[in-house]
Amino acid sequence: MFVMLLGLLLTGMPLAFVTLLVALIFALGWFGPMAVPLITSRIFSFVNSFVFVSVPMFVLMASILDRSGIAKDLFDAMRVVGGRLRGGVAIQTLLVAVVLAAMSGIIGGEVVLLGLLALPQMLRLGYDRRLAIGVCCAGGALGTMIPPSIVLIIYGLTASVSIGDLFTASFLPGLMLASFYIAYVLIRAYLNPDIAPIPEPDEIPTKEKLRLLKGLILPILVVFMVLGSIYGGIASVTEASAMGVLGVALSAVIRGEFNWELLKGASLQTLSTVGMIVWIGIGATALVGVFNLMGGINFVSGLIIGVSDNPTVIVLVMMLILFVLGMFLDWVGIALLTMPIFVPIIRELGLDPVWFGVVFAMNMQVSFLSPPFGPAAFYLKSVAPEGISLGEIFRSLLPFIAMQVLALAILIAFPGVTGRW
Amino acid sequence: QEYSFRFQSSDPAGNANFILQKSWAEDVRERTGGKVAIELLPVNTIVAHTETQDAVAAGIIDGHFTDTSYFAGKEPAFGLIANPVGAWSDPQQMFDFMENGGGKELMNSLVEPYGLHFIGATTPGLEAFVSKVPLDGVDDLKGIKMRAPEGMVQRVFAAAGAVPVNLPGSEVFTSLDKGVIDAADYTVFSTNHEQGMHDIAKHPVYPGFHSMPLVEVSMNKTTWESLPADIQATLEQSVSDFARRQVSTLAERDAVAVAAAAADGVTVHDWSAEERARFRAIAKGEWEAAAGASDASARVYSTLTKYLSDNGLLE
Amino acid sequence: MASDSHDFTNERAGPTSAPPEAGTLGKIIDRLGIVFAIAILSSAAILNVEVVLRYAFNSATIWAHETVIFLTASSFVFGGLYVAARNAHIRVVLIYDLLNIKMRRLFDVVISVICSFSCAFFAWASWQSVSRAVWTPEGHIRIETTGSAWDPPTAGLIKIFLFIVLILLCVQFAVLAFNYFRKRDG
Ligand code: NA
Ligand code: NA
Numbered sequence: 053m054f055v056m057l058l059g060l061l062l063t064g065m066p067l068a069f070v071t072l073l074v075a076l077i078f079a080l081g082w083f084g085p086m087a088v089p090l091i092t093s094r095i096f097s098f099v100n101s102f103v104f105v106s107v108p109m110f111v112l113m114a115s116i117l118d119r120s121g122i123a124k125d126l127f128d129a130m131r132v133v134g135g136r137l138r139g140g141v142a143i144q145t146l147l148v149a150v151v152l153a154a155m156s157g158i159i160g161g162e163v164v165l166l167g168l169l170a171l172p173q174m175l176r177l178g179y180d181r182r183l184a185i186g187v188c189c190a191g192g193a194l195g196t197m198i199p200p201s202i203v204l205i206i207y208g209l210t211a212s213v214s215i216g217d218l219f220t221a222s223f224l225p226g227l228m229l230a231s232f233y234i235a236y237v238l239i240r241a242y243l244n245p246d247i248a249p250i251p252e253p254d255e256i257p258t259k260e261k262l263r264l265l266k267g268l269i270l271p272i273l274v275v276f277m278v279l280g281s282i283y284g285g286i287a288s289v290t291e292a293s294a295m296g297v298l299g300v301a302l303s304a305v306i307r308g309e310f311n312w313e314l315l316k317g318a319s320l321q322t323l324s325t326v327g328m329i330v331w332i333g334i335g336a337t338a339l340v341g342v343f344n345l346m347g348g349i350n351f352v353s354g355l356i357i358g359v360s361d362n363p364t365v366i367v368l369v370m371m372l373i374l375f376v377l378g379m380f381l382d383w384v385g386i387a388l389l390t391m392p393i394f395v396p397i398i399r400e401l402g403l404d405p406v407w408f409g410v411v412f413a414m415n416m417q418v419s420f421l422s423p424p425f426g427p428a429a430f431y432l433k434s435v436a437p438e439g440i441s442l443g444e445i446f447r448s449l450l451p452f453i454a455m456q457v458l459a460l461a462i463l464i465a466f467p468g469v470t471g472r473w
Numbered sequence: 474q475e476y477s478f479r480f481q482s483s484d485p486a487g488n489a490n491f492i493l494q495k496s497w498a499e500d501v502r503e504r505t506g507g508k509v510a511i512e513l514l515p516v517n518t519i520v521a522h523t524e525t526q527d528a529v530a531a532g533i534i535d536g537h538f539t540d541t542s543y544f545a546g547k548e549p550a551f552g553l554i555a556n557p558v559g560a561w562s563d564p565q566q567m568f569d570f571m572e573n574g575g576g577k578e579l580m581n582s583l584v585e586p587y588g589l590h591f592i593g594a595t596t597p598g599l600e601a602f603v604s605k606v607p608l609d610g611v612d613d614l615k616g617i618k619m620r621a622p623e624g625m626v627q628r629v630f631a632a633a634g635a636v637p638v639n640l641p642g643s644e645v646f647t648s649l650d651k652g653v654i655d656a657a658d659y660t661v662f663s664t665n666h667e668q669g670m671h672d673i674a675k676h677p678v679y680p681g682f683h684s685m686p687l688v689e690v691s692m693n694k695t696t697w698e699s700l701p702a703d704i705q706a707t708l709e710q711s712v713s714d715f716a717r718r719q720v721s722t723l724a725e726r727d728a729v730a731v732a733a734a735a736a737d738g739v740t741v742h743d744w745s746a747e748e749r750a751r752f753r754a755i756a757k758g759e760w761e762a763a764a765g766a767s768d769a770s771a772r773v774y775s776t777l778t779k780y781l782s783d784n785g786l787l788e
Numbered sequence: 789m790a791s792d793s794h795d796f797t798n799e800r801a802g803p804t805s806a807p808p809e810a811g812t813l814g815k816i817i818d819r820l821g822i823v824f825a826i827a828i829l830s831s832a833a834i835l836n837v838e839v840v841l842r843y844a845f846n847s848a849t850i851w852a853h854e855t856v857i858f859l860t861a862s863s864f865v866f867g868g869l870y871v872a873a874r875n876a877h878i879r880v881v882l883i884y885d886l887l888n889i890k891m892r893r894l895f896d897v898v899i900s901v902i903c904s905f906s907c908a909f910f911a912w913a914s915w916q917s918v919s920r921a922v923w924t925p926e927g928h929i930r931i932e933t934t935g936s937a938w939d940p941p942t943a944g945l946i947k948i949f950l951f952i953v954l955i956l957l958c959v960q961f962a963v964l965a966f967n968y969f970r971k972r973d974g
Contacts, residue, residue, distance in 0.1 A: 061880045062880060062882055062883050063883065063884070063895065063899065064879045064880060064881050064882075064883065064884030064895060064899065065879060065899045065902070065903070066872075066877030066878065066879050066899075066903070067877065067878050067879060067880065068868065068877055068878075069877070069902075069903045069906065072906055072910070073902065073903075073906050076906050076909055076910070080909075085913075088909055088910070088912070088913035089913040089914070089916045089917055091910060091913060092910055092913045092914040092916075092917060092950065092954075093917060095910075095914075095950060096917065096946060096947055096950055099860075099861040099864040099865055099946070099950075100857060100861045100943070100946055101857070102853060102856070102857050104860070104864070105831065105835075105856055105857065105860050108828045108831070108860055108863065109831075109832060109835075112828060112829075112832060281839070286839060286843050287839045287843070290835070291835045291836075291838065291839050294831070294832045294833075294835030294836055294839075295835075295836060295839060297832040297836075298832065298833075298836050315829065316822065316825065319825035319826065319828055319829050320821055320822065320825045322825065322828050323821055323824050323825045323828060323863055323866075323867050323870055324821075324867065324870060324871055324874065324876065326828075326863065326864060326867050327864070327866070327867025327868050327869075327870050327871035328867075328871050328876065328877060328878055330864040330867060330868070331867070331868040331871070331877070332878065334868070424880070430878050433878050434878060441881065442878070442880055442881075442882075443880075443882055
């Protein structure tokens with residue numbers, strides 16, 4: 053199944069239809085035509101859910117920001133704030149990513165938002181392409197590592213552990229991962245100044261600087277509005293994303309840039325972007341259903357049962373299984389396949405299921421970036437400037453995957469990072 | 474082994490209900506001397522929980538273990554029979570209705586046209602009510618923003634003066650935590666406690682007063698009819714025994730969790746008999762309204778009210 | 789380097805309208821996009837209304853969330869067709885880029901034919917669930933509702949819409965395949 057997936061991917065067939073086709077072939081081959089409705093049933097359930105409503109909201113927010121001058125002014129201001137710090141704009145993009153992660157529990161919308169706003173701006177400022185790409189994908193993926201997080205919620209429901217505990221425990225590891233990214237940007241930028249140009253001294257006069265800094269005001273107000281409504285108990289996470297749309301639309305009104313053309317362009321772009329990324333999700337959900345019907349859970353349990361008595365070895369084997377599945381499936385499928393088997397084992401070994409939830413979330417960070425099925429890369433591709441290929445995106449992500457693995461290793465070696473020991 | 478079936482549950486893998494349901498599958502294997510092997514799959518593994526009825530009918534899976542109200546969108550009667558809010562004050566009453574009060578025949582008359590056969594009913598018991606604010610009676614519900622997912626429950630709470638908010642299960646925790654909602658109809662006390670609901674909402678109402686879902690165990694009708702009578706009888710008996718085992722196990726777990734919660738500074742509220750009766754009176758008005766939704770709903774209403782009044786449960 | 793680097797801001801992936809290979813159908817789908825774009829805008833507006841009504845007036849609606857799910861689900865489903873008509877679905881072009889023009893055409897034709905065939909299968913499969921969502925076992929028409937207090941027939945409507953979109957996808961891919969094929973000959 054995985055081989056066929058890989059083979060078809062390389063033909064240049066649209067990705068969403070590759071996974072759908074593989075699902076179809078296996079459904080027909082294993083069970084016959086009567087199993088095919090399971091695919092369309094999963095498509096229906098996938099699109100018909102409230103959780104994904106925030107994806108178009110984030111994308112809409114991004115395209116309004118982009119089409120008005122807000123995004124450009126924001127990044128010009130960030131360049132001033134970044135000052136003489138090498139890699140300043142990339143680091144601020146990562147900080148923006150952390151703020152976005154606190155606003156949303158999913159990743160699709162955030163990767164698109166950073167890809168639409170930060171990526172072209174970093175390229176405009178002369179940043180190294182690969183560094184800029186990596187920052188956008190890895191930064192956007194932080195959405196499920198920093199609470200609120202749909203990955204942790206689903207884990208909590210599946211494993212029957214406290215979602216509040218999971219959120220608390222994932223906070224530090226999430227920030228740790230973000231700080232690895234920042235440290236990486238700094239090290240790369242100071243070793244090789246060409247990859248992250250900074251403004252020459254005197255390039256921008258003070259008066260101009262003050263004018264540029266005004267670009268920060270409206271975006272910060274929108275962030276306050278969204279975060280305030282979530283943490284102030286005014287709106288649910290999904291509703292808050294719609295408030296963000298209202299916020300950026302009002303910002304465009306204030307700037308005198310708001311008109312029907314802008315709204316039309318932004319919403320049409322949103323339609324096409326969600327069309328791409330939702331159908332990739334549709335393909336993935338179809339594949340998981342068929343794989344499960346073929347006995348996927350038994351397959352996974354066959355890999356782990358009796359492999360060793362040593363807890364460390366067992367946990368490492370689990371990580372290996374999660375890595376490999378992460379290359380081919382999306383996280384919902386992986387959770388469905390592995391958690392019914394892994395969580396009881398973790399409990400039997402006397403390990404903390406909350407800690408393991410954070411480990412799982414960190415693993416899913418890797419799965420978002422790892423080829424060939426790396427959702428964050430696909431989301432970025434859906435809005436990336438012409439000339440940035442998927443191959444280049446995946447190559448750019450390798451160092452970030454390495455940092456995720458490092459963070460995961462620390463999380464396993466020192467469970468205390470979760471604050472639970 | 475002669476028969477191998479796949480059943481999908483509406484509960485996730487780590488949930489106490491699911492773990493118990495797996496013990497049912499094991500029990501069936503033992504009782505049939507290994508002739509019937511049932512693989513129990515957690516929620517969403519093959520299809521979403523709202524889609525299992527179609528999947529069973531199509532033969533994609535062989536059976537399901539699910540809250541009947543998920544199919545209220547297909548036939549309103551499923552909503553009424555699955556959760557006649559306030560009708561049952563004890564699981565045994567519902568089991569008796571199912572086995573001796575015409576409930577089983579009624580259920581089969583409802584599901585068979587859809588291509589399923591109803592084997593038996595179970596329930597996790599009276600659901601607990603999660604709340605951030607103290608609730609000691611119907612009057613306290615006034616203006617409370619609460620999450621209630623299903624039709625009937627939602628309407629009854631609206632009639633009682635609460636403000637029902639539509640939220641998916643995955644948003645309940647954060648919304649309750651941040652105060653978007655004050656209360657939620659969620660699941661049984663012990664599971665709520667495990668998931669940390671009481672860390673953020675310290676005034677649960679227990680035992681619940683509002684809802685005791687009917688969880689049906691059904692399978693594909695054609696497959697059922699192809700089974701020999703002895704295996705059919707064994708399956709029916711095993712579900713009936715399972716239902717009682719599930720209720721007593723969960724009640725024990727709830728008792729432990731209630732003690733643990735009280736020790737953690739959670740205030741468990743227990744409504745007086747008068748307040749429960751007031752709530753039931755509001756609910757009954759809604760049954761009648763629901764009975765008018767379809768012919769099948771009217772049948773559910775008349776069978777149910779006949780049983781309740783015959784047994785002195787309807788004053 | 790910073791100042792004179794290539795301006796990426798105005799370039800976006802994918803064509804900005806349906807390519808000629810998509811045919812008349814592609815053009816119509818492209819035009820219809822605005823309906824679903826407005827559906828997304830309406831979802832944002834409705835969610836804001838819901839928050840205001842609930843927070844400021846303590847009167848949460850029973851219709852807002854289900855309406856939003858319906859609007860976004862429709863635009864998700866249509867979005868796939870919209871992107872297919874613009875031939876903008878994400879693909880891995882590692883090998884494709886190495887091929888000569890003739891081979892690329894061949895690949896385009898074969899891929900489109902396969903996509904068309906799969907969509908035909910899915911449309912057939914989706915008909916099974918449509919038939920259960922539109923007719924009761926007694927044969928009366930009753931569109932499947934959500935089962936909530938509001939109980940709108942949106943669940944059934946989305947199933948019907950998915951069925952229609954799958955048929956259109958099948959036809960759209962067939963049109964693409966035909967036009968790629970014709971181009972190779974001509
Ligand atoms: Na988050
Ligand atoms: Na991956």
